[in-house]
Amino acid sequence: MRKDGALKKVLLQACDRYEQKRLKDFFAKGFQTLGLPIDKKAVLLKPNLLSGKPPEKAVTTHPEFIRALAEILLEHGCRITIGDSPGYESTKKVLNNSCIMDVIKYFGLNISPFNRKILKKLDGISPYRQFTLGEDPGDYDLVINLPKLKTHTMMGLTLGVKNTFGFIHAFEKARWHLRAGKDRMLFASTLIDIHTIVNPHLTILDGILGMDGDGPSNGRPRQLGVLAMSTSAFILDDAIEKLVRPHYPLPVTTLAKEHGLIESYETVAYSTPVINDFRMPDTVMDTDWSIPQPVKTLLKNTFVKKPKIIRAACKQCGICVKVCPAKALSIRQHEAPLFDYKKCIRCYCCQEMCPEGAIKI
Ligand code: SF4
Ligand code: SF4
Incomplete structure (x- = not known):
């Protein structure tokens, strides 16, 4: 500040x-x-x-x-x-x-x-x-x-x-x-x-x-x-x-x-804005904030939501593979990418960057 x-x-x-x-x-x-x-x-x-x-x-x-x-x-x-x-x-x-x-x-x-x-x-x-x-x-x-x-x-x-x-x-x-x-x-x-x-x-x-x-x-x-x-x-x-x-x-x-x-x-x-029914991301709404983060990180497959691909929407552009910092995504020609959830750190960069909105959490 x-x-x-x-x-x-x-x-x-x-x-x-x-x-x-x-x-x-x-x-x-x-x-x-x-x-x-x-x-x-x-x-x-x-x-x-x-x-x-x-x-x-x-x-x-x-x-x-x-x-x-x-x-x-x-x-x-x-x-x-x-x-x-x-x-x-x-x-x-x-x-x-x-x-x-x-x-x-x-x-x-x-x-x-x-x-x-x-x-x-x-x-x-x-x-x-x-x-x-x-x-x-x-x-x-x-x-x-x-x-x-x-x-x-x-x-x-x-x-x-x-x-x-x-x-x-x-x-x-x-x-x-x-x-x-x-x-x-x-x-x-x-x-x-x-x-x-x-x-x-x-x-x-x-x-x-x-x-x-x-x-x-x-x-x-x-x-x-x-x-x-x-x-x-x-x-x-x-x-x-x-x-x-x-x-x-x-x-x-x-x-x-x-x-x-x-x-x-x-x-x-100057005038009061009012926001009703604001929808937070599912990843935040369903998060149990009482569970300490180190426990969540350790048991991520139980406590932290996974990204998934909607195959019908995927155009196989490969951007998600390129932006994934953990190299947890791989892609073959003419196929939608595959996740390796053991490597995935749940940063959701893939969901954030997919230009087709084909990755859901
Ligand atoms: S970024 Fe989206 S459209 Fe592109 S390969 Fe990944 S899931 Fe498919
Ligand atoms: S959530 Fe993050 S680490 Fe997991 S596949 Fe997507 S970009 Fe990679």
């Missing part, structure tokens, strides 16, 4: 569509309320660019959300770069398919593919001390984190803290899933450390069109009608989890509280 600001506020607003004026009003009010100067800055925008899906699929931060923000920043003389490291496609391909490229071309923004190798060290809360980032947040005056409100089969939700995992390059991400992904709390501690290194100045959540069910890519796109903004993603995540429920608090928020990253904060609601 950035410690230089005395303000600990989360701003919330109900908003049911991507209307430029409404979005720009929210952003302008937010910058003012949070006391964040934005004049003539070198700005890095970090949206969620998980995979190249059109905006109505609710996988990526919405292009109209980015358009409104870019317009305000440009009016204040900022230079804008936009970047992320997607799951398995190139950054440009995801920008094209998500229609964010139209905004980039319209305003002449820069693109960063997050493919550098920047070594960062941190004595944080995870057992790990070194992280290699694909872009250096220190090269920018202002880093703005732009998560989408979505469910996540492993972590429950993907919000502000999880969104900065995108600073890790795609191939490195698989390595982190293998090292930390067998234990949700261990993975949460790793996400918190990476977020602490990135230390964005601001997090703005696109929760107008979000996703529930088995997200973050194959869940149910849903009109959720929420905008949120804070200088602390920990606080923002906490406020959104409370709105969404159930199973509050989830692993990232639980650990953030334990480590003093979420203290008391003020919620400023």
Whole structure:
């Protein structure tokens, strides 16, 4: 959490569509309320660019959300770069398919593919001390984190803290899933450390069109009608989890509280968003949280849900095999992949990345 600001506020607003004026009003009010100067800055925008899906699929931060923000920043003389490291496609391909490229071309923004190798060290809360980032947040005056409100089969939700995992390059991400992904709390501690290194100045959540069910890519796109903004993603995540429920608090928020990253904060609601019947992923709903994680990891075939392939939906593209960090999937020509459940660590990357939604938990 950035410690230089005395303000600990989360701003919330109900908003049911991507209307430029409404979005720009929210952003302008937010910058003012949070006391964040934005004049003539070198700005890095970090949206969620998980995979190249059109905006109505609710996988990526919405292009109209980015358009409104870019317009305000440009009016204040900022230079804008936009970047992320997607799951398995190139950054440009995801920008094209998500229609964010139209905004980039319209305003002449820069693109960063997050493919550098920047070594960062941190004595944080995870057992790990070194992280290699694909872009250096220190090269920018202002880093703005732009998560989408979505469910996540492993972590429950993907919000502000999880969104900065995108600073890790795609191939490195698989390595982190293998090292930390067998234990949700261990993975949460790793996400918190990476977020602490990135230390964005601001997090703005696109929760107008979000996703529930088995997200973050194959869940149910849903009109959720929420905008949120804070200088602390920990606080923002906490406020959104409370709105969404159930199973509050989830692993990232639980650990953030334990480590003093979420203290008391003020919620400023310009209007109050209401989210009803939010469907969490099955992996979270059926989880018995009273069973300690080491026991679950040891007896994973009993306690932790398995991924399975819907053969009729599988196009044999091999992406799941490529992204599996544990090499627990194999594929033969003209056949759907096979799982080796002894090797599988239940990170659900295969379910997350399957472009056909052919893997269910
Ligand atoms: S399950 Fe999905 S990702 Fe895997 S080969 Fe089939 S279509 Fe591709
Ligand atoms: S098979 Fe799927 S859930 Fe299992 S380790 Fe591989 S990517 Fe993770």
